Amino acid sequence: MGNSISRRTLIKRGALLAGGFSIAGGLLETAQASPVIKSPSYSFPEVWSERDIPMDPIVPMKARLSANENPFGPCDKAKAAIMEALPTSYQYPFMALGDLVQKISDFEKVKKENILLSSGSSPLLMAAGLYYGKPGTNIITGDPSYADLPSKAERMGAKWVKVPLTADYKLDLDAMEKAIDANTSLVYICNPNNPTATVLDKDRLKSFCERVSKKVTIFVDEAYIDYLDDPQGTTLIPLVSSGANIIVARTFSKLYGFAGLRIGYVVTQPETIKKLTMYSEATWSISATTLHAAIASYQDREFLDAALKKTIASKNYLYEVLKKEGYTYVPSVANFVIFPIKMDGERFVGEMMKRGVSIRNWKFNSQDWCRVSIGRMDEMEAFASAFREIS
The missing domain is CATH 3.90.1150.10 (Aspartate Aminotransferase, domain 1)
Known part of the structure; x- marks a missing residue:
């Protein structure tokens, strides 16, 4: 019928209502044109x-x-929000999506179009691994470091370049920079690092990202940054506002206690968000209950x-x-x-x-x-x- 509204159209309109959603738009607009991506199987340790x-x-x-x-x-506010959200959880949480994006935008002082939500940071790590891990490319990481992203890139045909840590078990930024060549598609920095729980000097890492991001994309995984004394003084998110070619990942799975609830996000350039949404459901993989819990507990x-x-x-x-x-x-x-x-x-x-x-x-x-x-x-x-x- 001429006046019927498809589910896809409804989702597009809801995304616009939520505000700032080039976040979802990139996924929706490319869904039909993009190839079907079958993600590699993942075996838990x-x-x-x-x-x-x-x-x-x-x-x-x-x-x-x-x-x-x-x-x-999670905190009591999050638990209460989950219960309050249950009666309307049959609805797509358009407005809740917008509310959380607005909270993050206000606190981090970035534009809403720089934020991409997902059910934890893992789907976005996978999306980056799939996009940047094309055959003939290489991805540089510390060794040891969190292996989720590079392991998926390796399965897609990329070479995984592992750079040993320094004597004090920190990522060796100098050696990682020297390892970059014409085939490098991504440099992955987990800071604080997993499994060593060490953190890089913030000024040195900022200088590295400002310099190196001019020739290759840098993914900075800040999953554990909330455990630092000064997260806001350490994060690389401000570099996104200055136009740097970096992706900064955050998750609620650690200090917020949301590991089982699943919500996280990246802050990056809108062009990069379009690339990542080709390989991930991203925003639309988050449950209504989790969204309301995140809104209630954000920066509690x-x-x-x-x-x-x-x-x-x-x-x-x-x-x-x-x-x-x-x-x-x-x-x-x-x-x-x-x-x-x-x-x-x-x-x-x-x-x-x-x-x-x-x-x-x-x-x-x-x-x-x-x-x-x-x-x-x-x-x-x-x-x-x-x-x-x-x-």
Whole structure:
């Protein structure tokens, strides 16, 4: 019928109502013209699939310290907002999308068209991996660092160039810059870095991004930035307003306690948003309940400060446990700590899991390492008890 309104048209109109949505428009306008992208399968680390769920009821889970989650969240305001949003959750959350974008825009002092929301930052990391990871290109990262984006790019045919960390376990910006060649499509910077929980000097990183982004796109993953003393003084988001060719990713999955609720975003140039939305559902993958929870808890300093204080207390307890057992560790600015262990990493993970504690292991610099996420104090005490038995 001539006056019928299709679902696609409705979504387009709703996006306009939400305000500033070149964010959704890019996806909607290119949906029919773009090739169908079948994302590569993703296998969670073994510790998340098998060892994190004890099959033997004799060994109950005492401490889940393997996923860098915030065990103190989400805040009460977010929980209340979820309940209030349920009656109307049958509706597309057009206005809520606009409300959250406006909040981020106001706080970060960027234009709304520079913001792209998604169900966590993971879909946007994937989108970047798919777009920039074309055969014949290469993506440069630290080693070790968060592997989500580069691993997906590698599956698409790109070369993954891994640059070793410095002696103090930080990303080596000089070596990463030297590794750039004519085929480099993206430089990935995770700051603070995962799994080392180290942070770069803010002025040095800013200078690097200003200089290097003139020849190649830089993706700065700030998933753990809320754990720093001065997130606003450290973030690279202001460079986007100055026109720099960078992508800055943020997530609610860490200090906000939204790992299971799933919401995050990137701040970048509108042209880059159009590229990313060709490879991701982005905005339209977020549930109405999650959106309202995010709006209610965004920059809730009372909750964030309290969660941060408890995280620091648990982390200091962990430091003391490690020192008493004769272990060193890499000083952490985030909600996890990495330290060298004295046995095979996989065996260590297995022995801890037998005692009801899940952790992660890495191997680099010819050394086995354990990464412990910071949990509640009772979880840290469970870690300590299990650790003393096998340390």
